[in-house]
Each structure stands twice: as structure tokens, then as C-alpha cells.
Amino acid sequence: MSSSRTEDGLRLTGLTVRYHDGPAALGPVDLRIPEHGLYTLVGPSGCGKTTLLRAVAGLLPRYEGEITYNGQRAAGREPLIGLVPQNYGLLPWKTVAANLRAALAVTLPGRSRKQEREERIARELQAMGIAELSGRYPLSLSGGQQQRAAVARAFALQPEIMLLDEPFSALDAMTREALQRVFLENWRTRRITALFVTHDVEEAVLLGQKIVVMIPGASGEPEIVDNPVFMLKDEDKRDSEAFFEQTRYIRKVMRTKW
Numbered sequence: 479m480s481s482s483r484t485e486d487g488l489r490l491t492g493l494t495v496r497y498h499d500g501p502a503a504l505g506p507v508d509l510r511i512p513e514h515g516l517y518t519l520v521g522p523s524g525c526g527k528t529t530l531l532r533a534v535a536g537l538l539p540r541y542e543g544e545i546t547y548n549g550q551r552a553a554g555r556e557p558l559i560g561l562v563p564q565n566y567g568l569l570p571w572k573t574v575a576a577n578l579r580a581a582l583a584v585t586l587p588g589r590s591r592k593q594e595r596e597e598r599i600a601r602e603l604q605a606m607g608i609a610e611l612s613g614r615y616p617l618s619l620s621g622g623q624q625q626r627a628a629v630a631r632a633f634a635l636q637p638e639i640m641l642l643d644e645p646f647s648a649l650d651a652m653t654r655e656a657l658q659r660v661f662l663e664n665w666r667t668r669r670i671t672a673l674f675v676t677h678d679v680e681e682a683v684l685l686g687q688k689i690v691v692m693i694p695g696a697s698g699e700p701e702i703v704d705n706p707v708f709m710l711k712d713e714d715k716r717d718s719e720a721f722f723e724q725t726r727y728i729r730k731v732m733r734t735k736w
């Protein structure tokens with residue numbers, strides 16, 4: 479499979495970010511997510527998770543080190559990135575459908591593709607279970623509904639890379655569980671290379687093929703943990719021995735490293 483080639487996928491080499499020429503807010507960090515991989519990233523508040531996502535998404539004017547996708551510098555042939563930011567990033571003056579439309583106007587432009595855009599919007603809202611909210615404005619929605627809309631928008635772009643910054647953090651346990659399942663189902667049908675940032679060890683174990691444990695102040699490769707739980711059926715995961723073992727192990731890694 480092509481994903482075994484070391485240059486494939488998303489690769490960060492010596493990625494270092496400083497804000498206003500201050501001390502390094504991140505890195506240097508080395509990390510590779512193979513093409514079509516879904517990795518989760520856990521780390522304590524302030525260790526640079528959002529900064530890492532921002533750098534990959536091209537939202538920072540400057541960083542040191544290299545970001546490549548399938549061997550090419552991101553700056554040369556920008557991979558299409560779907561970002562789900564912490565604050566959802568929805569435009570409050572546009573309806574949910576219009577938010578998706580605005581994103582697709584950039585990636586799928588042209589009058590002749592209007593029908594394709596509209597079909598895609600309807601499909602994604604349906605997939606996230608919010609079809610009936612398409613005409614509502616973001617500020618009239620609950621946090622969970624806004625999070626669904628933001629995830630639907632990212633999937634609608636059909637990006638090569640998806641970056642998610644604690645997308646389910648504002649949810650109660652039941653809604654969160656339901657959305658984790660919907661997210662996984664969606665990801666399985668598209669296999670978008672994805673990095674999912676979370677504070678929550680359980681979420682990291684439920685969603686990631688591998689779990690990246692970011693260590694504050696450390697440079698080089700973060701601890702990357704294989705995750706056998708990923709291969710279990712969704713409905714079996716939470717009650718499995720492997721799940722308990724894995725969450726215990728990740729917590730242990732966090733305790734010894736932080």
C-alpha cells in the first residue's frame with residue numbers, strides 16, 4: 479500500500495512556531511500521518527495543539543521547519559484542507575446551508591456546478607443529522623448543532639486533509655458519543671487523512687488509529703501509541719477490556735511525561 483512509503487501522507491519536520499518572536503509555542507516537532515490515516519492528538523492545555531493545526535492549515539504567516547503532503551511542500555501545491563476550528567468558524571450572518579455554500583464556492587466554483595454544490599450540501603447535512611437545520615442561523619443553534627454544521631462543512635469540501643480542533647468539546651456525554659459515531663462512519667467512507675485534537679483521553683482512544691501524545695516543552699517526535707481499540711466494532715469499543723487498558727496506558731504516559 480502506498481501509505482507505507484515514508485514520504486506519503488502529512489509530514490511535519492522540525493516544525494517550530496513562535497508568536498511575536500517570543501519563545502517557541504510549539505516544537506520543534508516531527509510527525510507523520512500516513513495518507514488516509516486518522517490520528518488523534520492529546521496534550522495538556524497550552525502545549526501547542528491549536529498552533530500545530532494552524533500551521534498545517536496555512537493560517538500562520540511564519541513557521542520554521544517543513545510541512546509536506548505526499549512528499550511535496552504544502553506551500554508548493556497546497557493540499558485542500560478542511561479545518562474544524564475550536565469556535566466552529568461559522569459565519570453568523572449566513573444560514574447553515576449558506577455557510578457550506580460559501581465554502582464550496584471556493585473549492586467547487588462556477589454556475590454550471592451549482593446543482594453539484596447543492597447536492598453535496600444536502601448530503602453532508604443529512605450525514606451529520608442536521609438536514610432540518612439548513613435554513614437556521616448559527617447563533618440560533620445549540621453548541622452541538624453548530625459543531626455538527628462545522629464538521630459537515632469540512633466534509634463537504636472533500637478535502638485531502640482534515641484538521642479538527644476539539645470539535646465535540648462542548649457536548650454532553652450522550653450527544654458526544656452519537657457524534658463520535660457519526661464522525662467515524664463519515665470518515666470510513668471517505669478515508670480523508672485526518673488529525674483530531676482532543677483533551678479527552680477516552681475520545682482519543684475511541685477515534686484514533688494511533689494516538690499522538692504531545693509532551694509540553696519536548697522537541698522531536700511526540701509519543702505515538704498504537705491503538706488496537708480502533709479495530710473493534712464501534713458498539714463494542716467502550717465496554718472492551720482493550721479500551722480500559724488503553725485509556726489507562728495513555729494516562730500513564732501522560733503522567734510520566736508531563
Ligand SMILES: Nc1ncnc2c1ncn2[C@@H]1O[C@H](COP(=O)(O)OP(=O)(O)OP(=O)(O)O)[C@@H](O)[C@H]1O
Nearest residue numbers: 497498503504521522523524525526527528529530
Ligand atoms: N496568537 C497568539 N499570540 C501569542 N501567543 C499565542 C497565540 N496563540 C497561542 N499562543 C501561545 O502559544 C502556546 C500554545 O498555544 P495553543 O493554543 O497552540 O495550545 P493548545 O495546546 O491548543 O491549548 P488548549 O488545549 O488550551 O487549546 C501557549 O503558550 C499560548 O499562550
